[in-house]
Amino acid sequence: MSDAATAARPVIEAENLARRYEVGGGLFREPGIVRAVEDTSFAVHAGKTLAVVGESGCGKSTLARLVTMIEAPSAGRFSIDGVEVTPERWAELRSDVQIVFQDPYGSLNLRQRVGAILEEPLKINRPRMKAAERQEKGREMMRLVGLREEHYDRYPHMFSGGQRQRIAVARALMLEPKLLVLDEPVSALDLSIQSQILNLLNDLQQRMNLAYLFISHDLSVVRHVADDILVMYLGRPVEFGPKSEIFDAPRHPYTKALISATPSADPSRRQERIKLVGELPSPLNVPPGCPFAPRCWKAEDTCRENRPRMEGAPHPAACFFPEA
Amino acid sequence: MSLLKIRNLGVEFPTAGGPFKAVDGVDVDVAAGEILAIVGESGSGKSVSMLATMGLLPWTATVTADELSFDGRDLRRMPPRERRNLIGADLAMIFQEPMSSLNPCFTVGFQIREALRKHTDLTREGRHKRCVELFEMVGIPDPERRLKAFPHQLSGGMNQRVMIAMALSCRPRLLIADEPTTALDVTIQAQILDLLTGLQKETGMGLILITHDMGVVAETAERVAVQYAGQKVEDQPVGDLFDHPHHPYTAALLAALPERATEKRLPTIPGVVPGQHDRPAGCLFSPRCKFADERCHTVPPPVQPPAIGQARCHYPLDVPAHAEQVSA
Numbered sequence A: 001m002s003d004a005a006t007a008a009r010p011v012i013e014a015e016n017l018a019r020r021y022e023v024g025g026g027l028f029r030e031p032g033i034v035r036a037v038e039d040t041s042f043a044v045h046a047g048k049t050l051a052v053v054g055e056s057g058c059g060k061s062t063l064a065r066l067v068t069m070i071e072a073p074s075a076g077r078f079s080i081d082g083v084e085v086t087p088e089r090w091a092e093l094r095s096d097v098q099i100v101f102q103d104p105y106g107s108l109n110l111r112q113r114v115g116a117i118l119e120e121p122l123k124i125n126r127p128r129m130k131a132a133e134r135q136e137k138g139r140e141m142m143r144l145v146g147l148r149e150e151h152y153d154r155y156p157h158m159f160s161g162g163q164r165q166r167i168a169v170a171r172a173l174m175l176e177p178k179l180l181v182l183d184e185p186v187s188a189l190d191l192s193i194q195s196q197i198l199n200l201l202n203d204l205q206q207r208m209n210l211a212y213l214f215i216s217h218d219l220s221v222v223r224h225v226a227d228d229i230l231v232m233y234l235g236r237p238v239e240f241g242p243k244s245e246i247f248d249a250p251r252h253p254y255t256k257a258l259i260s261a262t263p264s265a266d267p268s269r270r271q272e273r274i275k276l277v278g279e280l281p282s283p284l285n286v287p288p289g290c291p292f293a294p295r296c297w298k299a300e301d302t303c304r305e306n307r308p309r310m311e312g313a314p315h316p317a318a319c320f321f322p323e324a
Numbered sequence B: 001m002s003l004l005k006i007r008n009l010g011v012e013f014p015t016a017g018g019p020f021k022a023v024d025g026v027d028v029d030v031a032a033g034e035i036l037a038i039v040g041e042s043g044s045g046k047s048v049s050m051l052a053t054m055g056l057l058p059w060t061a062t063v064t065a066d067e068l069s070f071d072g073r074d075l076r077r078m079p080p081r082e083r084r085n086l087i088g089a090d091l092a093m094i095f096q097e098p099m100s101s102l103n104p105c106f107t108v109g110f111q112i113r114e115a116l117r118k119h120t121d122l123t124r125e126g127r128h129k130r131c132v133e134l135f136e137m138v139g140i141p142d143p144e145r146r147l148k149a150f151p152h153q154l155s156g157g158m159n160q161r162v163m164i165a166m167a168l169s170c171r172p173r174l175l176i177a178d179e180p181t182t183a184l185d186v187t188i189q190a191q192i193l194d195l196l197t198g199l200q201k202e203t204g205m206g207l208i209l210i211t212h213d214m215g216v217v218a219e220t221a222e223r224v225a226v227q228y229a230g231q232k233v234e235d236q237p238v239g240d241l242f243d244h245p246h247h248p249y250t251a252a253l254l255a256a257l258p259e260r261a262t263e264k265r266l267p268t269i270p271g272v273v274p275g276q277h278d279r280p281a282g283c284l285f286s287p288r289c290k291f292a293d294e295r296c297h298t299v300p301p302p303v304q305p306p307a308i309g310q311a312r313c314h315y316p317l318d319v320p321a322h323a324e325q326v327s328a
Helices: A003-008 A060-067 A087-096 A114-125 A131-144 A149-153 A161-173 A191-208 A219-225 A243-248 A253-261 A301-305 B046-054 B080-086 B108-119 B124-137 B156-168 B186-203 B214-220 B238-243 B248-255 B294-298
Strands: A012-023 A032-044 A049-053 A075-080 A097-100 A179-183 A211-216 A228-233 A236-242 B002-015 B018-031 B035-039 B062-064 B067-070 B091-094 B174-178 B206-211 B223-228 B231-237
Touching: A012 A060, A032 A049, A032 A060, A032 A075, A032 A211, A032 A228, A032 A236, A049 A060, A049 A219, A060 A179, A060 A211, A087 A097, A087 A114, A097 A161, A114 A131, A114 A149, A114 A161, A131 A149, A131 A161, A161 A191, A191 A219, A191 B248, A211 A219, A219 A243, A228 A243, A228 A253, A236 A243, A236 A253, A253 B186, B002 B046, B002 B206, B018 B035, B018 B046, B018 B206, B035 B046, B035 B214, B046 B091, B046 B174, B046 B206, B091 B156, B108 B124, B108 B156, B124 B156, B156 B174, B156 B186, B174 B186, B186 B206, B186 B214, B206 B214, B214 B238, B223 B238, B223 B248, B231 B238, B231 B248
Parallel strands: A049 A211, A049 A228, A097 A179, A179 A211, B018 B231, B035 B206, B035 B223, B091 B174, B174 B206
Antiparallel strands: A012 A032, A012 A075, A228 A236, B002 B018, B002 B062, B002 B067, B223 B231
16 A cells, blocks of 8 residues: 555544443333443544543543443444454454553552563563563663653652653553553643643654544643544534634534633633533433533524534534534 | 731641651731632642641641631630631631542531531521522522432532532631532533632632632632642732742743643653652752752742742742842
8 A cells, every 4th residue: 555545544433433331220121321422423643633522421431442442332333544443353453552541540550560561561462572572662662751761670659640641651652553542641640740741742643653532621731732623522522623623613502611611821811601501411311402402502492302413614513503 | 907817837747757748838818808729739738738727637747837817816726616616617618529528428418407507506497498598509409309419419510519508508708619620520610610709709708729720720819829849939919920920830830831832842840849758958849940050959948028929939030120039
């Protein structure tokens, strides 16, 4: 295949992904169905960052679990680098997709040395690799993420939060993945450490041409890192487009409310916030129409009865009465 | 006159490796009707200093202060019974994690009524009415039913509102909110912040907002105190702090905000907050400060006058022309 074709093909392409869970139920009772993710389509190209934003319960973490092949989708399909993902192919495809979790205090095994943590992915996925070679790669990766090689034999508790997140990033990169899923990678970190990790992620992306699926609820971080943004609400995408369009001209009322609710670090620009009433409805009984209708200030009868589709220009939004 | 006045507050915990100074020489002043934000990273002692004010630290902690007074009354010399009457009534606190601060074994209604029973002489009926009123005030729909709910039956945002209702139940004159919105989504956060500032304006109480989120500070506070490693390093009105930070730490912290970035690479602060064993001799920020020289590493810095934001620094930044600088 020519280089041009590889460049044009997205690293990950998802179509109508869905994940539903059955909860409750018994011998004679119908189980309830939680639609954690429904009808989600997106694509990420090499070297680009897609940010998935939304509030808790919007399905962003479930999406991460689908993409990293921890769970199989209930419906829809996705492909990694042109290869259709099916549970039979999980084992071989998993090394192309790796994940960094939110909390570096919980995601590293306290009883393993850093070296062992870094080598474990290789041990499992590259069983024929020699021990010396593995260690060489591990040490090289530590240098790459800005840790001192001498610390190869230390335990995670001897590192600070920021350093631990570097270890988590290093571990994710050991298998040279094409796509890195970052599940709230900086929200557990202090502000001064957060910028270090964001810089590291930026450097690594440029150096290794990685595609990022950046999951976050912090719009000020998203604005800094993302190329494209997928806004989700209650398991459904409500808007998908380039960063500049989403921030400058949001089409979905929810996106608009989300941007207006994010506090800006500029006291001279205290703006009137859009006040949303109420909270996310339970995912067990999502309203039949637009999921945002109960909290939306523009909602009319049709919103409560019919479900809007993702459509329109310049970028798709799921709303009957989009902004401008 | 300030409602809460603290001078030279110190809190020390004994640990296996020797005493650890969590708070070191912190001054706090809050007037009635004022919103003060205390910002700092984890480990900067912002929660501990307020817990010390409330008298909620474990007995192992040693609290020292030159002055610790609420409304002119000395909290240190007050008999414990009297202090307990004051705290929860005139001086109330909203804690960080609503899920773990509420008792899972009792309904939220019971927990609010308990505060009212201790601090007011309302009748049983009066207490219930006050509860319903409080729930309506903090925006909990269907209060009669929600009062009978247990914490696990409510969402995080609802529980946080219950905490706020509980703190407000006895009409406090000073409310301390410790990261009241950290666990919440942004749209709920906006609701809670609006609620707090609205109530503050309405009742004229003082409000101390402890947070690490510069956005929340910029949008709600009137005055900001910045803490670093247990010390207050700067204290300024919010607009001035964001426009002319005087302490290098404040300046570096603001520069590290992604939304203030001008290019893809963010400015960073190298290193980490000093721990128990690597506390520097001079300025605590000196190992990470790009302006530090020999004096910073060896001599503890003086506190500059209010015109220079009470910056704890030998070489404060952006000093106004008329201001008189102090040297150690």
